[in-house]
Amino acid sequence: MKKNNDLGPLIKRQREGFRLTQRELASKLGVKASHVAYIEGGLRRPSLSLVRRLADTLGLNKQKLLLITYPEARFLITPPPRPSAESREAAFRQFSGNRTMLSKHSVTPAELKILREVSMLGRVDAPRNFLFVLNAIRQAVADD
Secondary structure (H helix, E strand, O other), X not given: OOOOOOHHHHHHHHHHHOOOOHHHHHHHHOOOHHHHHHHHOOOXXXXXXXXXXXXXXXXXXXXXXXXXXXXXXXXXXXXXXXOOHHHHHHHHHHHHHOHHXXXXXXXOHHHHHHHHHHHHOOOOOOHHHHHHHHHHHHHHHHHO
């Protein structure tokens, strides 16, 4: 495993701050002292359940500890950035200006008006996504 420059020293500092030996911390966590040593040395990553126990035992923020341990999980925790008003407007202009696509999918003026309102909600940032929204609306209406 690639050495993690943040996790090991953080665990060690907190452990020492609580005046615990690796063996004492390991006992509280239910693991072997060598496992704590490997984590502090950056040679192992703790499991998710061990991250929780480490946070609880050492008084660390669970979310921050999780992100230090598993930085690739950031996309699961932090919401994606909202598209800018300019990109949303550009997406709708691109969608509504594509006459070939509108014709191919039989988009009516009334549907286009609804999709314009949907675009103002700020969630649709790509022209093709308007087709997904339109198909969902059509399906909902057909089910009624």
